[in-house]
Amino acid sequence: MRPLSSLEQLESKDNEGTESLAINNTRTNRLLTRLALATLGRFHKSDGVCTPISKNKIIKTDTRVHLTEAATMRFVAENTTIPVPKVHCAFVHKGRAFIVMERIQGQELAVAFKKLPKTDHHKVYAQLRSMLDELRALKPSEATGVESCVGGSVFEHRLPRCPPRFGPFATIQAFHLWLRDDFQPSDEVEQHTRTDSDWRDIEKMAAMQDGLWPPPVFTHGDLNPFNILVRGDKVVAIIDWELAGWYPNYWEYTSTWLGSYLRWPDWQDALHLFLDPFPEELEMDRTRYIWWGL
Template identity: 30%
Template sequence: MKDVSLVVAYKLVIYLADFLEDVFWSQNQAQLKDPDSEEASEVDHWDDETIWKKYCEAVRSQQGLAESIDGYGQIQIFRITDKVIVKQTLGRTFDDAVQVPHEALAMEFVRKHTSIPVPRILRTIHNKGTEGELFYAMDFVDGQQLRHVWPTLSIWGKLRVAWTLRSYIRQLRRINSTLSSVPGPLGDKPQTCIGFIFEGKRQTSFPSMEALFAWFHGIINMRRTRARLPPTEYDPFHDCKRMVMTHMDLNMRNILVGKDSRIWIIDWDWSGFYPEWFEYVSMFYAEKFTNGPVSWMRCIPFVTDPYIKRRRWLEES
């Protein structure tokens, strides 16, 4: 009963927020950036070897961004000029025949179809020495991670961030693409899906929505059998008619508050087409595991819609 009341309260606030956005701000936010009008980058005329040399120099001179340290303690991003960074990552694909630059594809896709501030990919470089290793040269965003800024914001500042993020999520969900028929990251064939919701299983690919649904039902049924619980009749996918573009790792580290006051979204490596409620569950788990601020946790159902019952379905099995 408590969950029902909470969902109703969130939906009322969401209805009002969406109404105000559609009436007063939707036209301004719908204006997409013209790629031809963007400022040229200093690396546009560099070849891959030059960028690679600059990257190696940055590594040797310890020009890495401390906030890009991964779970293994390795710095992933190095600044090669005042306005350009290089990020190290891994490509993934279903059959490992060709490594697909998922993050670059996703970022350019989002930049093309929305007005969400996303860093511009300047170059994708395949490391011939290490199979599957990719390097992205991209614009440097001068700003701070939301986790550092959030405690300093007033209540109105926090509401502005939450409302802006909700607008971004709505834009992502409005994208129509033939790619949305296959779950997972962008690619010309089923790609490996990664995210908190997949429980760390990194070899999971799905040729269709039905295959994705069946996989989750199988996981839940197995859990319930082990726990000696009766089967559940609830189907969290019952109203899923289409999949939407989803970030899948929208935590406070991947949201930047720029010095230009814009809210930037970075690290699209886990993104892809999934059911709408995956964004909510992914955001919730990301902050739960890192003990995110209570005030931020309360904003998540507003940003993504309150899919609380579907999260319970995953947790209680």
């Protein structure tokens, strides 16, 4: 195995102390998983960090993979009816997380939609609406801030200057302040002379971010047509939960909208069919995106 780069070494350290998140972490499972990856994995096409080892099982492993994702899938499976891959086992070996999970037999929505009639598109959107309503109906504890399902750090690969994992944050306001690098418009010496529209947008964004917010809602964080699997017009799984956690109520909508801006413009146009829109929050988040990045 090749030596880890400095970034990979940093990412692998994120799995230190996560033993409590392991699932079915037996010596036999650890040995069989690594053996299967080294043998059976060679006969299947790897998809990035995921390698199928049979028709029904897949292994997800990389320095970026974290056991929180396995805990999240179990959390969603135990508290909702949303179809997610079953986790067979999850553990850390030499700083690298391994998640052995069910390999769902289905087609990525991005591919399926090219052949499905428009009437079936709306059937899929209706199912997604029901699933996401159920996800958002989960109740956080009174002390929950912006954090993972187990109260720990979260991950967002699309944020610039972002460490491999960040948080948790005790409050939504603290999360917002972190997103804008602790910037406060009132601290700017020359702010009283700024009258341009960009500055007004920043002031409006900061005031809104620092205001009162309802409790966080559980959020997938990366809803895109490649993370939704279907068979025909039936949604059979939502996958890739590595970005999930408790976030502000608008985060699912705005992160999906901004994330699909260039890659899936048609998806962007359909968001209102399965997610409640947050137009004011979208403008707020657009300002953040322009000046601080997604």
